[in-house]
Amino acid sequence: SAVISQKPSRDICQRGTSLTIQCQVDSQVTMMFWYRQQPGQSLTLIATANQGSEATYESGFVIDKFPISRPNLTFSTLTVSNMSPEDSSIYLCSVYSRLAGGLDTQYFGPGTRLTVL
């Protein structure tokens, strides 16, 4: 399986500021995703991070609020912009690759626990 790391693991931020979360994978992967898990809830897909092109956002999420970069096949960033308390969540990076031993399986990073005051 792919080994995924995220930085920071947690942060407490003031409203109106922005935070960039990094996701690093130990091998090249085809697809990378960003999910949000609000307190006590399930996971919601924010966007698919595309290498070399703009991310594909799900309904309800926009690039201005959650800009995403993916400069290569092992790294991606998610920025949470102009934060409000409603953005307090766990943000998870996920990868999927048919080239790795996972065979149509998605793996998740440890998550970034964000609290906005």
Add this chain to the structure above:
Amino acid sequence: AQSVTQLDSQVPVFEEAPVELRCNYSSSVSVYLFWYVQYPNQGLQLLLKYLSGSTLVESINGFEAEFNKSQTSFHLRKPSVHISDTAEYFCAVRDTGGYNKLIFGAGTRLAVHP
């Protein structure tokens, strides 16, 4: 659109008792099915998956799940639970073919009591 229903939001059970966590999905096409586990204050870990072949799949820690196509279900079971199994369990489904996204259920909190 795909959807996943986990019928129980919470399941309390005593240690060494059997448990079943229910999952139903809505799809008329071929799917891949997954169970993920999230221990307190941790990320998601893949517990087991059904891609094809035998409809009964097992994990290394004693959980098993059975794919039932006619009932569109993928219930998770364990014959004897431990305190350490206390966690949130998420069922997820993805259409086969291409790079389709995972759809998650709302989750079931398994609380194992001594």
